[in-house]
Amino acid sequence: MNSGTPAPDSYYERIDEHRYKPTAHAGGAWDPAELHFSPLGGLVVHAIERQLAQRPGGDGLVMARISYDILGRLALDECEIRVEVVRPGRTIELVEAVVLVADRPVVRARAWFLAAIDTSAVAGGPDERLTPPEELAPWEMSALWPGGYIASVDVRPLAPPRPGRTTAWISTRHALVAGEPSSPLASYLALVDTANGIAVRQPPTAWIYPNVDLTVHLHRQPVGDWAGLDTTVTFGPTGQGLTSTVLHDVNGPVGHALQMLTVRPAPEQ
Structure with missing residues (x-):
C-alpha cells in the first residue's frame, strides 16, 4: 500500500465491477496494516445498492437492518464483494x-x-436532538488510536470522553469510492463502526477489544454528513464486551447499533 504517492481523497478505488482497492485512509486502528471496518461497512452497502439499482424499475424498498459478521483478519488489500438476493x-x-x-x-x-x-400519521418515539456538530470543538482521536481511518475523521464529542461513555459526532471529507457518488446511507454506515473507539474503558495499549460483528437497526433513513454516536461500552467478567449506540443524524435519532467485543490483555511488546 505504500507506493510513495499521496493517497487519493477516498477510502477505496474501484478495480472492476466487483473489486475495490483500499487507500491508506482505510488503515485500521488495532493494526494500521489492516483495514478499519468502518469504511468497509459502508462499502458493502454501496455494493449492495449498486447491484440492486441495476434491476429494472426499482423496488421501492429501504434498508431497515444490516448485520455484519467479521470472519477474520481484514488485510489492507483489494477485496471482492459478491451480492445475492436471498429472499x-x-x-x-x-x-x-x-x-x-x-x-x-x-x-x-x-x-x-x-x-x-x-x-x-403514527410515527413516534424518542426525538431528542444532540447539540449540533458546528457548535462543538474537534477531538484529536488520533492521539489515542493509530491508523489512516482514525486520522481521516472529524470527531466532535458533546462532552469530554469518559471511560465507557461518550456521545460524539463523526464526519469525513473523504469519498467512499473514488469518483463515485455514494448514497447518504452508505456514507453514514461508513462511520458507525467508529463507535467502539470513542468510549474506551481501558487504554488500547493495555487491553484489546475488537468487535467481531456490527448490527445496525434503522427506523428512519439517515441524512446529512454527520453520524451522531451516543455510545456505551460494557466489559463483562469473562472476556466478552458490548458496545451499544443510539444512532443520530442532525434531525434526531435514526436507530441503534450493537457490537460484540472480544476482550483480552494486549500482548507484551
Missing part, C-alpha cells in the same frame, strides 16, 4: 453480501429491506 419480495427482501480478500471470505453481511410507505 426476494415486493414488500420485504433479504440480501446477503460476502467480502473476500485473497479469495477468502472475511465478512458476511445480511440486510433486510422493507417497503417504504407513508406512516407519518
Whole structure:
C-alpha cells in the first residue's frame, strides 16, 4: 500500500465491477496494516445498492437492518464483494453480501429491506436532538488510536470522553469510492463502526477489544454528513464486551447499533 504517492481523497478505488482497492485512509486502528471496518461497512452497502439499482424499475424498498459478521483478519488489500438476493419480495427482501480478500471470505453481511410507505400519521418515539456538530470543538482521536481511518475523521464529542461513555459526532471529507457518488446511507454506515473507539474503558495499549460483528437497526433513513454516536461500552467478567449506540443524524435519532467485543490483555511488546 505504500507506493510513495499521496493517497487519493477516498477510502477505496474501484478495480472492476466487483473489486475495490483500499487507500491508506482505510488503515485500521488495532493494526494500521489492516483495514478499519468502518469504511468497509459502508462499502458493502454501496455494493449492495449498486447491484440492486441495476434491476429494472426499482423496488421501492429501504434498508431497515444490516448485520455484519467479521470472519477474520481484514488485510489492507483489494477485496471482492459478491451480492445475492436471498429472499426476494415486493414488500420485504433479504440480501446477503460476502467480502473476500485473497479469495477468502472475511465478512458476511445480511440486510433486510422493507417497503417504504407513508406512516407519518403514527410515527413516534424518542426525538431528542444532540447539540449540533458546528457548535462543538474537534477531538484529536488520533492521539489515542493509530491508523489512516482514525486520522481521516472529524470527531466532535458533546462532552469530554469518559471511560465507557461518550456521545460524539463523526464526519469525513473523504469519498467512499473514488469518483463515485455514494448514497447518504452508505456514507453514514461508513462511520458507525467508529463507535467502539470513542468510549474506551481501558487504554488500547493495555487491553484489546475488537468487535467481531456490527448490527445496525434503522427506523428512519439517515441524512446529512454527520453520524451522531451516543455510545456505551460494557466489559463483562469473562472476556466478552458490548458496545451499544443510539444512532443520530442532525434531525434526531435514526436507530441503534450493537457490537460484540472480544476482550483480552494486549500482548507484551
